[in-house]
Structures are given as C-alpha cells and as structure tokens.
Amino acid sequence: xxDGITPMHWAQLRSMxxxxxxxxxxxxxxxxxxxxxxxxxxxxxxxxxLLIPVDHGPSxxxxxxxxxxxxxxxxxxxxxxxALSAPPSxxxxxxxxxxxxxxxxxxQEREPWKAVxxxxxxxxxxWKPVRPAMDKTVQVGLFGELLVLRSLMIPVLxxxxxxxWSGPDAERHDxxxxxxxxxxxxxxxxxxxxxxxxxxxxxxxxxxxxxxxSVQLEESIGGDESLATQVDAVVDLLxxxxxxxxxxxxxxxxxxxxxxxxxxxxxxxxxxxGAEVYAVDEEFPRLPDxxxxxxxxxxxxxxxxxxxLPSLGLDEATGVIKSxxxxxxS
Numbered sequence: 001x002x003d004g005i006t007p008m009h010w011a012q013l014r015s016m017x018x019x020x021x022x023x024x025x026x027x028x029x030x031x032x033x034x035x036x037x038x039x040x041x042x043x044x045x046x047x048x049x050l051l052i053p054v055d056h057g058p059s060x061x062x063x064x065x066x067x068x069x070x071x072x073x074x075x076x077x078x079x080x081x082x083a084l085s086a087p088p089s090x091x092x093x094x095x096x097x098x099x100x101x102x103x104x105x106x107x108q109e110r111e112p113w114k115a116v117x118x119x120x121x122x123x124x125x126x127w128k129p130v131r132p133a134m135d136k137t138v139q140v141g142l143f144g145e146l147l148v149l150r151s152l153m154i155p156v157l158x159x160x161x162x163x164x165w166s167g168p169d170a171e172r173h174d175x176x177x178x179x180x181x182x183x184x185x186x187x188x189x190x191x192x193x194x195x196x197x198x199x200x201x202x203x204x205x206x207x208x209x210x211x212x213x214s215v216q217l218e219e220s221i222g223g224d225e226s227l228a229t230q231v232d233a234v235v236d237l238l239x240x241x242x243x244x245x246x247x248x249x250x251x252x253x254x255x256x257x258x259x260x261x262x263x264x265x266x267x268x269x270x271x272x273x274g275a276e277v278y279a280v281d282e283e284f285p286r287l288p289d290x291x292x293x294x295x296x297x298x299x300x301x302x303x304x305x306x307x308x309l310p311s312l313g314l315d316e317a318t319g320v321i322k323s324x325x326x327x328x329x330s
Contacts, residue, residue, distance in 0.1 A: 004030075004031070005029065005040065005095055007246075010042070010088075010091055010095070011243070013025050013026075013040060013041070013042035013048075014042065014046065014239075014242050014245050014246070015239065015240065015242040015245075016042070017042055017043075017044060017239060018044055019044065023043070024041040024042065024043055024049065026039045026040065026051070027039065028040075031102065031107065036106050037052075038051065038053070039051045040098075043085075046235065046249075046259070047085050047086065047259070048085060048086050048088060048090070049083055050084040050085075050102075051081045051082075051083055051084075052081060052082040052084075052105060052112045052116075053080070053082075054081060054082045054112050057073040057080075057113075062113070063117040063120050066120065066124065066127035068086050068089075068127060068260065069084065069085075069094070069097075069120070069127050071084055071120070082112050082113060084101065087259030087260065088249060088259060089257070089258035089259055089260070090258075093126050093127065097119065097123050097126070100123070101119050104118070132256065133266050134256050134257070136268060138255070138256065139227050139268050140187075140188060140217065141184075141186055142230075142255060143217065143225075143226075143270065144184045144185065144186030144213070144215035144217075145167045145174050145184050145186075146230035146234055147215055147230060147272070148174075148213050148275075149161060150230065150234045151275075152213075152321070153165070153182075153321070154237045155237075156318055157321070159238055159240075159241035159244035160244070162244045162251070163247070164176055167184070168251040168254050172201060173210070177208075178208075178324075179207065179324040179325070180210075180320065180321060180324035180325070181204070181205060181208050181209070182210070182212075182213060183201060183210065183211070184213045184215065185212070185213070185214055185215070186215040186216075186217060187214075187216055187217070188217050188219050189216070190216075190273075192216055192274075192276065192305070192306040192307055193305045193306075194214060194303065194304055194306070195301055195302070195303050196286070196301065196302050196303070196304060197299075199291070199293070199299075199300055202280055202284070202286035203286075209279070209320065211278065211280065211317065212277070212278045212280050212284065213275065213278075214274075214275065214276050214277075214278065214306055215275045216273035216274045216275070217272060217273060218271040218273055219268055220270065221269060223268075223269030223270040223271045224271065225269065225270045225271065225272055226267050226268060226270065227257070227267065227268070228261070228262050228267060235249075276306070276311035276312075277311055277312045277317040278309055278310075278312065283309065284304075284309065285305065285309070286304065
C-alpha cells in the first residue's frame with residue numbers, strides 16, 4: 001500500500017511493467033494510511049496512469065487532452081474508470097497534478113469528471129509544449145552510445161553500466177570507468193571515417209585503457225532500428241533494477257528524449273552497417289599526446305579513417321571490459 005504519490009511509486013511500477021501490450025501494472029493509492037478505490041498504473045510503454053473509478057462517462061464534453069496528458073473513459077475488468085495518462089518524460093508534472101486530483105476526488109469528495117476538468121484548467125500552463133525538436137546529429141550520436149550500452153556494457157557489467165555512461169554529462173569520453181574509457185563515434189558515411197573534435201579526445205588517461213567504437217549507420221525510411229528501439233532494448237535489460245532504470249531515463253531526458261519523439265515525425269530510422277571496437281594504441285591514427293597547436297589556434301578538428309585498422313573481436317573487447325572492471329572492484 002502507498003500513501004500519496006511520489007517518484008518511488010512510479011519506480012515500483014517500472015519494475016512491474018507488463019509484457020503484454022494491453023496490460024497494466026497497478027498499485028492502489030492510499031491517503032492518510034487508508035485505502036482508496038483509485039490506482040496508479042503503468043503500461044508496457046512506460047506511460048504513467050491514474051485510474052479513478054466512475055459510474056458513467058462525462059455528462060458533457062470530456063476534458064480536453066493537453067500536450068502529453070490524455071483523459072479517457074475506459075472499461076476495464078474491474079469496471080469503468082476515468083483514466084489519466086502521461087508519458088514518462090512528464091513525471092515531474094504528472095505526479096503533483098495527480099496529487100491534486102486525488103485530493104479533489106478523495107478528500108473533497110468532488111465528482112471525478114468535474115474535478116479533473118477543473119484541475120486541468122488550473123494546470124493548463126504547465127502542460128504547454130516546451131520540448132525542442134531532437135536534432136538529427138544528436139539522434140545519430142546517441143544511437144551509437146545506446147547500441148554500445150545495450151550490446152556490450154550491460155551484458156558484461158549488468159545495470160551498473162549505466163553509471164559509467166557519461167555521454168549525457170559531456171565528458172571527454174562516452175563511458176568512463178576507473179581503468180577503462182570508451183569513446184563511441186557514429187557515422188552515416190559509407191566508410192568508417194569519424195571527426196575528432198577535441199585535441200584530448202583520443203588521449204588515453206593516465207592509468208587507463210581507451211577503446212574506440214566505430215558505428216556505421218545507413219539512414220533509411222525503411223530502417224529497422226531507431227533511437228526508440230535502442231531505448232526499448234535498454235529498458236528491457238534494466239527492467240529488474242528500478243534504480244538503474246530511473247537513472248537511465250533521467251539521463252535520456254537530460255539529452256532531450258521524450259516519448260513524443262516516437263510519433264513526432266523527427267525520429268530517424270536506420271540500418272546498422274557495422275560496429276567495430278578498436279584499441280587506441282600506437283597504431284591508432286591520432287595526433288600525438290604532446291601535440292600543441294600554434295599560438296592563436298584554440299581548437300582543432302580532424303578526421304580519422306579506420307578502414308585498414310585491425311579491430312578487436314567481441315570476445316576480446318568483452319575481456320578488456322571485464323578485466324578493467326575487476327581491477328575497479330579490487
């Protein structure tokens with residue numbers, strides 16, 4: 001049983017997310033230690049729901065949907081409900097909004113449809129669209145990082161891999177451990193050519209090993225992969241660890257991801273041409289560590305071509321990650 005509505009309750013529901021598309025995971029809402037007939041719920045896609053039992057639909061026009069908020073009259077196995085729902089990116093607004101609804105319906109004993117309509121009017125400005133479009137280059141780069149997270153890092157390290165994902169923090173490298181850093185570059189070119197935008201980006205930190213992952217994509221309207229498929233794959237891998245899943249979704253939100261991207265028309269689709277892992281060593285093409293630009297030059301960009309460079313096999317790359325993280329634990 002729960003008392004009130006807090007982020008912990010949504011985290012609990014994420015750990016219970018159903019496998020079926022039409023199913024809902026639910027937990028009851030309690031107020032001052034007493035049970036109510038209201039429930040919090042979550043669907044397969046991670047959308048947040050507040051379910052309020054009703055005897056009938058709205059007497060007049062139903063309350064209007066707002067950006068990210070849907071109001072529906074639904075028939076469930078348990079009976080008819082007034083269902084409010086929002087995508088996970090709106091949790092910080094949806095949670096206090098639901099608290100006001102619960103107070104109006106339970107504490108003030110107001111008629112649910114009227115209470116919801118009045119609360120929506122009071123909260124209308126908070127639901128105005130403010131999300132900027134997700135830039136194509138951001139989607140491309142983030143796709144590569146999530147591909148590495150789900151196919152290499154989580155399978156080796158488990159949910160703790162999310163802690164090492166530093167791409168959202170604008171660090172020098174995209175994954176940072178005590179003994180191993182990983183830089184991920186993703187390109188839509190037909191060759192494994194990548195732009196290096198920082199003088200220190202291919203410098204190996206003292207006491208660390210640096211791996212470079214090259215991801216090649218083909219952008220196509222018929223592509224079978226997208227940023228959404230990568231997010232879904234990571235969410236499935238983290239389903240049993242609510243804390244790691246919450247931390248992952250927080251990082252995604254900070255990068256501009258929201259569930260609206262799925263249907264906004266801005267979501268790019270790809271075919272994955274290939275992904276290779278390289279050790280950044282003396283054979284790797286890069287500027288020397290002691291290189292200094294001439295006075296007055298404040299930044300340098302250059303392109304590396306990895307076409308003729310031997311890459312690590314999956315087992316070898318996995319071994320490097322395991323070995324470095326055993327050192328971290330010891």
